[in-house]
Amino acid sequence: MLLKGFPRWLVALLVGLGVLMPNPFGLSVCCAQEQDADIQWALAEYLSGRGEHYRAITEYERFIFYFPQDSRVGSARVRILESYVAGKWWPEGVKAAMEAMEDPELSGELRCRAMELLGICHVRMGDSGKGREVLSSALEVCTNPTVRDRIRLFMAELEAGLGRWGAVAQALEAVEAAGDPGRAAREHAAKIRQGELSSKERSPWTAAVLAALFPGAGHAYLGRWEDAALVFMVNGAFLGATVEAIQKKQPALAGGMALAELLWYTGNIFSSVSNTHKHNRQLLQEWSRGLSLETGLSGSQP
């Protein structure tokens, strides 16, 4: 017998302890917990991968709640933030970023990512000043050159949207990447310094003045020739009808036609201004897409 020689009371005590404390050394609990954490993490990652951001956020939060000591808690906080950003949920993204950055154990890389996304959230919420401030701080904190370049690209696009071409060129010139991406960024910066993009922009004031002087000229200024012809014909027809009604001494008809012509005329000015803004935005969007493609970095859609 193996237990021969042991006092019976000691055997009984050990067996009893075994019954009362099924896991006296905590070994299997530890492994089961790790397994549970892995399963929980995998579920959150799966949902995130499927683009179900809202459900993923819930699962990451569950992960943080159940496994607060796990080494992936910091990553879970940043994943929550990324999910909010992917779902375009900017105010919640700011809150999630602040929460993540309050974690003293957050690694440098994750802190950098949180700052990058916080800056993006501020910009998307319409606070470019604060966004620029946060992103500049992120550039100081981040050590990964790819991330730093991504932030610079976003800042370049931000400044382009505000028409600050000097700042756009400056951001692009600072891109650290070697090879084709770096070369592409510097080429874009050089083109901007030469005024290639700003020269293609159109002035809403010029469009308005041209449209006021000659209906259709505002649209022609934008290269919208078909629209220009339509605007010219409609305005010409109603103006002609008004003049004809006056000549034929039809005051009621002349008044109605004049009123309609007034609408077409003012609408022509409004349309010129609106389409100028649209033209400038399309120009920026195309440039931004080209920049992302050529550098292989996407600043605006991280």
Next chain:
Amino acid sequence: MGAPPEELRGRISSSDARNERSPAEVPFRFLKEVISRVDGPRCSMYPTDTQFALEAAKRHGMILGLFFLVDRLFHEWSESKRAPVIVVYGKERFYDPLDGNDFWLRGKSLLEDSTAYGFQE
């Protein structure tokens, strides 16, 4: 975390907007629900001109709603060569939403305006 996800939020806000009817919408609603029905569904754009004007009136009031309608009528021809094509109710239409036209009135720059990349994502 009590707020609903983005797609649900869109639905809620549009249904809320449907319940709120301002006097500015009346002429555009008449245009959409009476004149357009007689005239027939021939608009090649999405949203249709009357729906576009109705949305503009809801957002900016009757005067600007009217200007946006005139703008839509004037720029339709050129826009059909520039706008992305989408299929709505089995028919191809040119996508020209109000968000893509009134951003400058909302004072938003390209990245500040979260709708700027909307249809691409």
